[in-house]
Amino acid sequence: MLPNDLFASVVVALEWCSVAVFATTGALVASRKQMDIFGFVLLGTVTGIGGGTVRDVLLGDLPVFWVKDHSYLIVCSMVATIIYFTAHIPQSRYRVLLWLDAVGLALVAVLGAERGLAAHAGPVVAITMGVVTAAFGGMIRDVLGGESPLILRREIYVTAAMAGAAVFVGMIEAGAPRAGAMAVAFAVAFVIRALAIHYEWSLPPYKARAGRTPEDIARLGRDEKP
Numbered sequence: 001m002l003p004n005d006l007f008a009s010v011v012v013a014l015e016w017c018s019v020a021v022f023a024t025t026g027a028l029v030a031s032r033k034q035m036d037i038f039g040f041v042l043l044g045t046v047t048g049i050g051g052g053t054v055r056d057v058l059l060g061d062l063p064v065f066w067v068k069d070h071s072y073l074i075v076c077s078m079v080a081t082i083i084y085f086t087a088h089i090p091q092s093r094y095r096v097l098l099w100l101d102a103v104g105l106a107l108v109a110v111l112g113a114e115r116g117l118a119a120h121a122g123p124v125v126a127i128t129m130g131v132v133t134a135a136f137g138g139m140i141r142d143v144l145g146g147e148s149p150l151i152l153r154r155e156i157y158v159t160a161a162m163a164g165a166a167v168f169v170g171m172i173e174a175g176a177p178r179a180g181a182m183a184v185a186f187a188v189a190f191v192i193r194a195l196a197i198h199y200e201w202s203l204p205p206y207k208a209r210a211g212r213t214p215e216d217i218a219r220l221g222r223d224e225k226p
Contacts, residue, residue, distance in 0.1 A: 007178055011114060014182075015052070015065070016075065018107040021100055022137045023048030023076040027083035028097045029145035037084050043144055044080030045073060051137035055112050055129050059119045098197050101138060101150065105161055106189035109134040110182050113165035123169045130165025131158055134189075156196035156203060164189025 026047025030040040049066045056064040066072040090096045112133025116126030135151045135158060142149040150157050168185035172178060195201060 010179065010182075011111065014107055015111055016072075018104055018111060019048040019052070019072055020075055020079050021104040021107065022051070022141075023079040024083060025097050025101045025104060025138070026141045026145075027080040028087060028093050028100070029141055029147065030080070031083065031087035032093055032097075033145055037081065040080040040084045041077050043141060044083070045076040046144065047137045047141035048072070048076040048079070049137070050140040051108055051112070051133040051135065054136045055115060055133045058132065059115065059121060059129065061115070061119065099194075102160075102190055102193040102197060105134045105138070105157070105193055106164055106186045108137070109161035109164040109189050110168050110185045113168045113185070114178070114182065117169065117172060123173060126169050127162065127165040130168070131161045134158075134161035134165075153202075156192065156201050159203065160189045160193035160196065163192055 023044040027040045027044040029047075030043040033039070035043065049064075049072060053064045053066070056062065087093060109130040111130075113126045113130035115133075116129035117123075121129065139149045139151050164185045167188045168181050171181035171184060
């Protein structure tokens with residue numbers, strides 16, 4: 001079992017990793033849209049800090065994490081600048097984007113849930129914070145990049161984040177060590193998302209049904225009369 005100080009350091013390190021990963025995905029979208037370097041930095045930064053910002057605002061943890069420590073902004077800018085000069089190297093930037101997004105999704109889903117529990121928000125709210133943290137950065141990225149947000153597609157995305165956050169909260173509530181719970185929950189979220197990417201899994205969509213015609217409505221009205 002990790003001491004509290006060491007566990008806190010691990011959480012901070014994971015948050016740094018998640019910010020860098022999401023900043024990379026934002027910069028990759030900028031490369032697909034052939035933006036200039038300032039577009040790379042903007043998209044990389046808002047993607048890297050977007051989900052955590054929404055989480056902190058909802059939890060009332062103000063000022064938000066990147067205002068307390070502006071180094072997060074510097075890291076996002078540096079990552080985006082590096083991608084500006086190297087984005088041409090991968091043969092399929094979209095596949096790289098998907099897999100990096102899967103890693104970021106799993107990381108921040110667990111971190112968001114952990115922050116929710118640390119704020120004494122309760123299990124349900126903690127799971128919601130995990131989903132919010134995982135989804136909003138990518139949503140901002142896709143909207144600014146002019147792409148259909150992954151969260152609104154038929155792919156299994158939010159489900160993976162919710163599963164990871166729920167596993168973490170459930171294990172903590174059962175008395176499991178926090179470090180072990182984080183590792184298991186990350187694995188659950190990542191594996192679900194990875195399988196969805198590999199096998200192109202999706203949840204069943206809503207099937208449209210034929211509405212009632214004016215004749216059907218009139219017939220029902222006549223049947224209901226005494």
